[in-house]
Amino acid sequence: MIAETIDELGIRGRTIGIAPVGCAVLMYDYIDVDMVEVAHGRPPAVATGMKRTNPDKIVFSYQGDGDLAAIGTAEIIHAAHRAEQITVIFINNAVFGMTGGQMAPTTMLDQVTATSPRGRSAAEQGYPLQVSELLATLPGTIYIERCSLHNVAEIRKTKKAIKHAFELQVEGAEGLGLVEVLSPCPIYWRMSPAKAMEWIENEMTKVFPLGRLKG
């Protein structure tokens, strides 16, 4: 969808993508634009360095929930706070996928993971983190939308949201745009792909409601 958007907007020649540690770290093998691989959680800072020195380029990052909501919380909040003119695609699959399915800040209560074998408990491990709601309170964010991939209709909405976020940057909108995408991880949720989609629709959306929060 990102690749389609880049082609549709005709911006391949001036787009730079950031792929951090996580499931998406080899993104540069799948998308044919200038790309950089960065340390865990750091994309918003790297993006700041890139966009400030190259305001005419379209800079985007593609981050997982461990990356953006655990180790990278300071970086995303401050990039948003400074109203950096970048696009962040935030893939929320409620686990640390690359490393074997550990508990992530967005892991749901009672969800069993590699580091919450008895299920996430609020008392011991805290509540899942609602990044979109958090960022929507910051004046430097201009567009926040939460989408999902659990059926074709939602996938279409996700594509629209991604395209809107990129369009805003192309137009020079003065702030940060973020699209949170609820995404299945059947392997580490220990579900079939079909069940995983149902789980997003029926369970995840209760904690992570879909829709446009800002902009």
Next chain:
Amino acid sequence: MRGNDTKGSSVSERVLMCGNEALAEAAILAGCDAYFGYPITPQNEITAYMSRRMPEEGRVFVQSESELAAINMVFGASATGKRTMTSSSSPGISLMQEGISYLAGAELPAVVVNVMRGGPGLGNIAPSQSDYFQATRGGGHGDYRTIVLGPSSVQELVDCMSLAFDLADVYRVTIVILADGILGQMMEPIVLEKKPRRKLPSKDWALTGAKDREQNIVRSLWLPEGRLEEHNRKLEAKYEQIRKNEVLCEQYKLEDAEVVVVAYGVAARIARSAVNRARQEGMPVGLIRPITLWPFPTEQISKAAEEFRLFLAVEMSTGQMVEDVQLAVAGKAPVLLHGRPGGGVPTVGEILDKIKQLSVPAKR
């Protein structure tokens, strides 16, 4: 006296500036496109100066939310082919180690200034040289090197800036400039001028948007079997080139010296005075002053050790550079240490006393 009011000096003017501000202005003259930094004593003059001057020159300044973020902003700007730098002091440099390792793996040029203070931990805000290991032995993970410069005057600090940006671009490495709390604060008359650049390779690897070309990828991850080993060997070959070509070192009154003091930075200034006093009293003492701490002037010291001599390392730490002196001397002569850690600064008197105390063994 121009000090704080300098707004871009014209060529070859002599101005009085403190080290921190001088290095900032020198970076601007060297064409630094972007500065990213965070407040920490004793280098806050740099962030304040840059916040004022960079926008005046149409360049980028960002006060980051942490040193962790600052080094990653440097990473980003560098990846797009810009000249970029950050500055901090010891504890902040600790936070930057991950970023420096990534810069090394991805072969990105960058300049990092460490205005050293007392440590470990929170330490104090007095000057020290206790980050020598951190700078020369890596600090971050993996097999890599950074070029390390140890200027010992404000003018040398100024000259280091253009050298650093050139070396960074020529070799695609990070340059660490080790200043300290004294050098950062002291005011000396300096000449600020735009220096001619070395011949620089083109940055065709930079991320500028894949217009009419294949994508460029800036990376440090190499998963296929053998690929990372290959990359590491490529880096090592580069470091070998640097060792061959970029050593800088001063040799002072060495000709008939029987005691050789080895010191860098502010400690070298004090040691030089002690050497001069010793000479006045008829003692054959000399000084070897490394300016590049990596690559270390191993050859020069090794040669000096051929003549039977005694080496005295003087540093503001419990003994870090002294190990490189030991390696260079390779057992050919005794190597001793006069170290003052934790913000302590040696006096000319105490170094002179140490020199006098040393029994000078008879020549072979």
